[in-house]
Amino acid sequence: MTTLSTTGQSWRLAALGFAMLLPSAGTSIANVALPTLATAFGAGSQDVQWVVIAYLLATTTLIVAAGRLGDMLGRRRVLLLGVAVFTSASVAAMLAPSLWLLVLARAVQGLGASAMMALAVAAIGDLMPRERAGAAMGMLGSVSAIGTALGPSLGGALIAVWGWQAVFAFLATLGAVTLGLGLLVLPRDGETAGPRIGLDIPGIGTLAIALGAYALATTVKTDLQTSALLAAVSLAAFAAFVLIERAAAAPLVQFGELRNGELAAGLVSIGLVSVIMMSTLVVGPFYLSHSLALDPLATGLIMSVGPAVAAMAGVPAGRLVDRIGARRVALIGLASVAIGAMLMALLPSGAGIPGYLASLSAITAGYALFQSANNTSVMTSAAGGRRGAISGLLGLARNLGLITGASVMGAVFAGASQLPGGAEAGMRATFLVATTIAIGAIFVTLWGQRPATA
Known part of the structure; x- marks a missing residue:
């Protein structure tokens, strides 16, 4: 275009x-x-x-x-x-x-x-x-x-x-x-400039096997042996993918691009933040129904607030990016996510629905700010002939974060819920982990924003 x-x-x-x-x-x-x-x-x-x-x-x-x-x-x-x-x-x-x-x-x-x-x-x-x-x-x-x-x-x-x-x-x-x-x-x-180069079919195949095995290992309920086998297949296929890409004439992923700190940080950060977003979707319903004793209708209404806040914040977030710059907005968004996750972990159940909504709104509004800033920063700096591939990497990082969040954070919640306090203990443990992840995303983003001569 x-x-x-x-x-x-x-x-x-x-x-x-x-x-x-x-x-x-x-x-x-x-x-x-x-x-x-x-x-x-x-x-x-x-x-x-x-x-x-x-x-x-x-x-x-x-x-x-x-x-x-x-x-x-x-x-x-x-x-x-x-x-x-x-x-x-x-x-x-x-x-x-x-x-x-x-x-x-x-x-x-x-x-x-x-x-x-x-x-x-x-x-x-x-x-x-x-x-x-x-x-x-x-x-x-x-x-x-x-x-x-x-x-x-x-x-x-x-x-x-x-x-x-x-x-x-x-x-x-x-x-x-x-x-x-x-x-x-x-x-x-x-018209595309230069000769037409073939699609990297071996790279596509090995990456599909690696990601498919990972997704199956983390989304399908299997026994431990099968999950371990799928994980091993994923690791082996990813190693083969790296070798294929390094030798390919037209690689699907150009690993040299990942030496760009801003791009690498953007990919890692969106994956980390997506883990936290999935935590709100996976853990939230259990906390609302078990700790706050809400019926399914009320739980559904409360859960819809998160996406609604993200939807309302998206356009203002984008305008703020244009006004004060993507780097500042990305850090503001990540700080909001971290604060929201910390509130989720520390607020007692006595805070009730208002406390939960305040925490959820901080997380989802921060996510909208960060996503707008991160996507803008990555895509406007990408070379014109590679924008599709770079956008695909952003989508891949986000999806892997969502898949990982559903599996890992769901397991954290389930394990901690066996402790005294039940679902509230599970909530605290899950969002203490989420707070740590958000702080990690802040440091990754700061690393990516460091001056090139540093």
Whole structure:
């Protein structure tokens, strides 16, 4: 894509916003359908979990390759292809006659989602002037949070009225709208300079094996021996990936880029902060229901405040980035996350819902500030021919943080909940760890911001 005049920028941002809304809604809207799917297909809870796992695996393992493909073939072209794949897979999911065909359709949806997640962010560097990039990144962050927040409630309403097929019919309709808008308003890709270089297929394959084995080891309930085997496969595949990339003519990941402290710090920090964000989603419901004795409806309403705060903070966060700079906003955001996590760990249950909401709001508002600043800093400094790949690395780091948070922080909570105090003890332990992680992210970010001559 090429940078054009400001005419039509609002429509182009709308198209990119829809391209971020689809994958985020696709992640959360299907979760609420799992009990209905278990009944419809006569399947167990572990079987229907693959409707979520297949989407997560495909998105995580393919996002870097999707970004690199966009750099090679044109980011508009591959972005719209991703929308088309997602939309077609949504239709296939709606018509699926069996659970495992539905799981296959969800994996294909994840393929399309990986292209949208990588290239919508990368396109900001193509379409927006540097001084407005922060606001645009903030808008994408808000839209992503809105999709995550609305997914469960919207999915529940659709299922109640029309059945589980309505969830995928909605995604197909939204995909068709996104595709039509993108075709109309996104400027065509410019000609790529230099010879066309082939895609790094061996690198893509080994990275997919490494990430897939890691995701399976941390998301699927298996015995210790199987989990250890999956972890060993992941480590071996990642080692092979590093060797392949060092010898490749056109590597998927250029490890020399990671010598850029700002990029390396940005990737590590977004992964760490994503661990904390997932902790609020995994641990929160148990604390609210067990310690504060809230019913499912009240728990759901309280849980929706976090994504709502992130959605409302996204655009102001982006504007603040444009005004005072990404580096300052990143540190402000991380400080807010650390304070919120510390409050979660120290506030007694007597603080009740107000205390929990204050802590949660500090974490999610800080996350919105940090994400806008971090994405802007990384993407505006990336070389034009590598923006897709770099955006894919950002998405990969975020997804790995979410997967790790669900597994590791869930285990911390479960273990500490066996101590006197139950769920409240689990909450304290989890967010003491989260506070430590947030402080670590602050130091990593400061390291990345040090002067180049230091």
